[in-house]
Amino acid sequence: MRSVSVVVPVLDDADQLAHCLASLSAQTVLPTEVIVVDNGSSDRSVAVAAAAGATVLHEPVRGIGAAASHGYDAATSTLIARVDSDSVLPPDWVECAARRFDDPLVTAVTGPGRFRGLGPVAAVFWDVAYMRAYFLLMTGALARPPLFGSNMVMRRTAWLAVRHRVHRFDPQVHDDVDLSIQFDPAWRTVFDPSLVASVSGTPVRDAVGLVVRTRKAGRTMWTSGMRAFAPGRIMRRVLAGTRAVPVVRRP
Structure with missing residues (x-):
């Protein structure tokens, strides 16, 4: 089984973070490391993370993109997972997600x-109007499934x-959509409907x-320019086919 680092950005969400970390500690295959990136919390978030045995990092620049990126930079495993502080994962989440990378x-x-x-x-309304709409509309825009920041794993x-x-460092950009856009069009992102995370309805x-x-969402698409233009992405995929991520050595 490949090693998995789980990154959890947090800002003043101690109670939900405790449930998130408890679900990670109950996995059938434990992550190699859990990295909680505090974005300037004034509550007990840092204490909760430390008590759970997580590695705690501090990101002074406000914004989930800055916090998540800090965690990704620090991750040492073959796979980097990202969940939010309100995510609660089923016990086989790490195992099932990691198995997908056998391809x-x-x-x-x-x-x-x-x-x-x-x-x-x-619950039914927002599942359709928010969750399903997100994946449907962004798949149409990107010509492949987008990443969902509360429930994702990448190489x-x-x-x-x-x-x-x-x-x-742009807090007005959706970091998961931005990351999806920056991926090469020939890289394969898999949407697994059975890989479900419980998230807060708040x-x-x-x-x-x-x-x-x-x-x-509009700013994210605009900021990324032609990288978010579906016809161009489709053409690149047709010309290049599907290819593996190149080997990149960590600086």
């Missing part, structure tokens, strides 16, 4: 989130190949937050 052409694996804390009707070599291109109850997320 040498797979660059990254991602799966959906299932909102918790919502009523049954609201470390892929990160090393694109780390200089991501807009890590964000979809925040109307203002939803507007902000929509604006960030």
Whole structure:
């Protein structure tokens, strides 16, 4: 089984972080390391991470992109997983995700989130209107599945190949979409509908937050320019075929 580093960015989310880390410690195949990147928390997030045995890093630049990128840079395993502090993973999450990389052409694996804390009707509505819409619309835009930051694993070599291109210090960019765009069009991202993470339903109850997320999506696509233009991506994939991530030595 390949080694897996799990990166968890956090900002003032101690209670949910505790559940996230507990789910990681209960995996059938334990991650090689868990890296919690604190983005300036004023609550007990750092103490919770330390008590759980995670490696704690500090990112002074506010923004999930900066925090996540800091964690990816520090990861030492063959595979780098990313979940959010509100993600709760099933016990076989690491094992099932890592197995996907038995195919040498797979660059990254991602799966959906299932909102918790919502009523049954609201849960179904937001699954369709938010989660399924995200994967459908972004797959159309990118000509392949996008990464979902609460539930994703990528090869470390892929990160090393694109780390200089991501807009890590722009807090108005969706870091997972930005990373998806920076991947070479010939790299294969697998969407696994059975690889489900439980995520908090709080964000979809925040109307203002939803507007902000929509604006960030537009900025992310605009900032990345032609890399986000589907016809161009499709043409590159047709011309190049599907190829493995190049070997990139860590600087």
